[in-house]
Amino acid sequence: MRYANSVIELVGGTPLVRLNSLATGLKPLILAKVEYVNPGGSVKDRIALKMILAAEASGELQPGGTIVEPTSGNTGVGLALVAQQRGYKCVFVCPDKVSEDKRNVLRAYGAEVVVCPTSVAPEDPDSYYSVSDRLTREIPGAWKPNQYANPSNPASHYESTGPEIWADTDGKVTHFVAGVGTGGTISGTGRYLKDQSGGKVQVIGADPEGSVYSGGTGRPYLVEGVGEDFWPDAYDKTVTDRIVAVSDARSFEITRRLAREEGLLVGGSCGMAVAAALEVAKDLTEDDVLVVILPDGGRGYLSKIFSDGWMSSYGFLNEHVAETADTVLK
Numbered sequence: 001m002r003y004a005n006s007v008i009e010l011v012g013g014t015p016l017v018r019l020n021s022l023a024t025g026l027k028p029l030i031l032a033k034v035e036y037v038n039p040g041g042s043v044k045d046r047i048a049l050k051m052i053l054a055a056e057a058s059g060e061l062q063p064g065g066t067i068v069e070p071t072s073g074n075t076g077v078g079l080a081l082v083a084q085q086r087g088y089k090c091v092f093v094c095p096d097k098v099s100e101d102k103r104n105v106l107r108a109y110g111a112e113v114v115v116c117p118t119s120v121a122p123e124d125p126d127s128y129y130s131v132s133d134r135l136t137r138e139i140p141g142a143w144k145p146n147q148y149a150n151p152s153n154p155a156s157h158y159e160s161t162g163p164e165i166w167a168d169t170d171g172k173v174t175h176f177v178a179g180v181g182t183g184g185t186i187s188g189t190g191r192y193l194k195d196q197s198g199g200k201v202q203v204i205g206a207d208p209e210g211s212v213y214s215g216g217t218g219r220p221y222l223v224e225g226v227g228e229d230f231w232p233d234a235y236d237k238t239v240t241d242r243i244v245a246v247s248d249a250r251s252f253e254i255t256r257r258l259a260r261e262e263g264l265l266v267g268g269s270c271g272m273a274v275a276a277a278l279e280v281a282k283d284l285t286e287d288d289v290l291v292v293i294l295p296d297g298g299r300g301y302l303s304k305i306f307s308d309g310w311m312s313s314y315g316f317l318n319e320h321v322a323e324t325a326d327t328v329l330k
């Protein structure tokens, strides 16, 4: 019999799939690493598992403890599923701009969600940063993973994502492209691939136009999960050889094409990373092997990127972005 002993054993070990239609006219082999097949649906399961195991080992997280984190997205799902399996409670603090659907996903896994006003300054006692700090102080046995500064975030990628890519490409990978949010994925994976290749693998970060990594100040952009308005400790600047800035319009165009042409229904940061990968690939040869990370699936974005109404309200529906086809019977 072949089975996992718990859902935790299903974290990682994700497949590489070749991009065909999107790679037309480009010379290198372009491989996408599909992270939505993780049990929580994203790359963040990897860091959740490592952060929790490390906190158990250091004694920061004690049996029956409570995990408190200001997150509404993929990291929350990862933490919630690992926490329930290992007997911890979870309290997630999120601003009220986060959709009810996203909050319900966290509740479905058994987490408690505390909703705070979006329209207050970070230092306001009601902001989600302040509330999560206060809850961490007040709840007995509380522990805050803080993915932005937790060394287990990049370490999880050094120990899993990097070795998987190296093994699955037989050490032939030459370029690695990832979107940068906390910086954990690119720093940990990129460092491993550089260590294995004697520094040869080129590491390229994809960043939404306006974010700090590509020289901006954090100007608002719509692609979710990537870009920052500060430099997190989880990001190791020395690993990245190049940063490619990508517009929202281009990120969402490629996101839609991944679903329509490659059968990969994925999130907007995937479109952004692939857009950067295609840019990099223009200068590469048949001998190059480029791996790009697709961090999550597209179901969480159906009412945004995959909605013609939402896309056209931002002017993103144009000759490059095909409308979705509907047939209405009268």
Ligand code: PMP
Pocket (backbone or CB within 6 Å): 044, 073, 074, 075, 179, 180, 181, 182, 183, 184, 185, 186, 224, 225, 226, 267, 269, 270, 295, 296
């Ligand atoms: N894409 C999505 C959808 C994410 O949730 C994240 C994590 N914030 C990233 C990309 C970027 O990953 P990292 O935080 O490791 O830089």
